[in-house]
Amino acid sequence: SRSLRPKGSSTPCCRQGCCGAGPHGCRNRQQWHCTKGRRNRRWRQHLQGEGGMELQRLFRPGSPSSAQAPRPRLGGGDGTAAAGTTDPDAERVHDDRRERRLQEHTEIWRRDLLPKYVAGTPPTRRMEKLWRQGLPPRVRETLWPMAIGNVLRITPELYDIHKEQALEARRQWAEASEVSAQPSSKLMVTLSDQPLRSKTAGRRHERSTALIPFDLPRTFPTLAFFREGGPLHDDCKRILEAYTFFRPDVGYVQGMTYLVAVLLLYLGPYAAFVGMCNLLNAPTLLGLYRLEQSAVQCRATVFNQLCADQMPAVARVIDDAGLTPEMFLIEWFMTIYAKCLPIDVASVVWDLFLLDGEVVLYCTGLALLRLSAPLLLEGPGADLEACARILGKDMRKRVTDPDELLGHISEVWRRTPARLRSQIQGIAESEFGTGGGVQRSPGSGGGLGLTLASLRSRFMW
Secondary structure, rough: OOOOOOOOOOOOOOOOOOOOOOOOOOOOHHHHHHOOOOOOOOOOHHHOHHHHHHHHHHOOOHHHHHHOOOOEEOOOOOOOOOOOOOOOOHHHHHHHHHHHHHHHHHHHHHHHHHHHOOOOOOOOOHHHHHOOOOOOOOHHHHHHHHHHHHOOOOOOHHHHHHHHHHHHHHHHHHHHHHHHHHHOOOHHHHHHHHHOOOOOOOOHHHHHHHHHHHHHOOOOOOOOOOOOOOHHOOOOEEEEEHHHHHHOOOOOOOOHHHHHHHHHHHOOHHHOOOOOHHHHHHHHHHHHHHOOHHHHHHHHHHHHHHHHHOOHHHHHHHHOOOOOOOHHHHHHHHHOOOOOHHHHHHHHHHHHHHHHHHHHHHHHHHHHHHHHHHHHHOOOOOOOHHHHHHOOOOOHOOOOOHHHHHHHHHHHHHOOOHHHHHHHHHHHHHHOOOOOOOOOOOOOOOOOHHHHHHHHHOOOO
C-alpha cells in the first residue's frame, strides 16, 4: 500500500494499520498516524488529557496543548530554593523558544551533520554541542539507531524467526492451559507442570512471557498506544516475546516494557528490536537485568558516595529516613528514567546516555535529587513514606522541563572529576571482563577513588 509520510519526512507516516482494532474504533491509517502521532489533525481526538499533552510536549513543545499544562519549577540552579508558582505566559514563551530551537536544530542536523556522520565514529565538536542540548524528535529517528549500533548483527530474518518461535510457544502455552483446565486427567498434570518443552526454548523464558500482558497496560498508562488494542501494543508485545527467545538466559524482566515503549515511539518494530537487544547487551543494563546482586550493590554504593560528596544534607535526610538507594535507583537505571519521568524529559536522558554511557545515569540521579532537595530538606520528606513518594510517583508531576533537567545534569557533570567519570564507566566493563577495570590511581588518598577500586573485590562473587 502507499506509504503515508509527513511533508519533508523520510520516515513512513504509519508503520501499522489500525483496521478498526484500536480502542477508539479507528478505521484508517491516517487516524492513528504512526508511533508518534506527529502532524496529525485527528491525533488530539484520540489522546486527550494528560497523555495527549505529554506527547504534545515531546513532539511539539510550543503547541497550544502543551501550554495548558504549566510546569512547576523548583527554584534555582543549586536545587535548594523553595518551589514557587509558575507564570503561564512565561511558560508559553519558554515553550515557544524551545520549539523554535528544535526546528533550527532539526534543519542543522538533517542538512549539515547527519549526511556526514558515520555510525561508530566519535561525533564532531559541533555535533556534541547540539547533542547535549537534546535531540529533536525527528533526529532521534535516525541518530538513535546509529548511536546504539548493531554489534550483534541482528537481521530482519532473525527477528522474524524469534517472533515465530514466540508465537508458537504462545500457542502451545494456550493449548496446555486448556488441557490442564479439564478435570480428571493425569496427562494434564504433566502438561501443566511442563507446558513448553521445545528444542528452541527453555522453561524459564517461556514462562516469563506470561507476565508481559500484565505489565504492558502499566507502561505509560496515560497513553493509549500500549493498552490492549492500541496501535503499539502488539508490536511491543512481539518484541518482548522475541527477546526472551533471543536471550533465554535473561528472559523477560519487569522494566523492559519501558525500554521497548520508548524505542517504539521513535523507531519501527525491527529497529526497536535491534535497539533493545543491543542496549541490553551493554554491560550497564545487562548486569542489572540479570538481577545480579553484585551489579545492584556496586552501583548503589557508588551513587550513595557521590550523593554524600555533592549533597551531604540530602544524603543525610535520605539515610535518616531509612531509604536506601536500591529502593529507587535501580528502577531509574533499568528503565533509563523512562518510568519516573515524562516521555519528553526521559528522552533527553536517553540522548545523553547514548552519547556518554553509564555515567549519565548517575548524573541524572543526582540532578533529580537536586531538583527534589526543597521537598526533602524543608518539606515533608523526613520519613520513609514521604521520601519514597517524592522520589517515586510524584517525580513525573514535578520534573517536566527537559531544559531544566539538562541544566542540573550539566552542573553535576561539571562537579564530577573526569577521573571519576572514567572509573564509573570502568565498573560496567569490569563486570564482564571486557577491560577497563576500576583501579586506584596513585595519590588518590582513598575517598571515592578507593571505594570504586574496591567494589569489585567486595561485591563480585
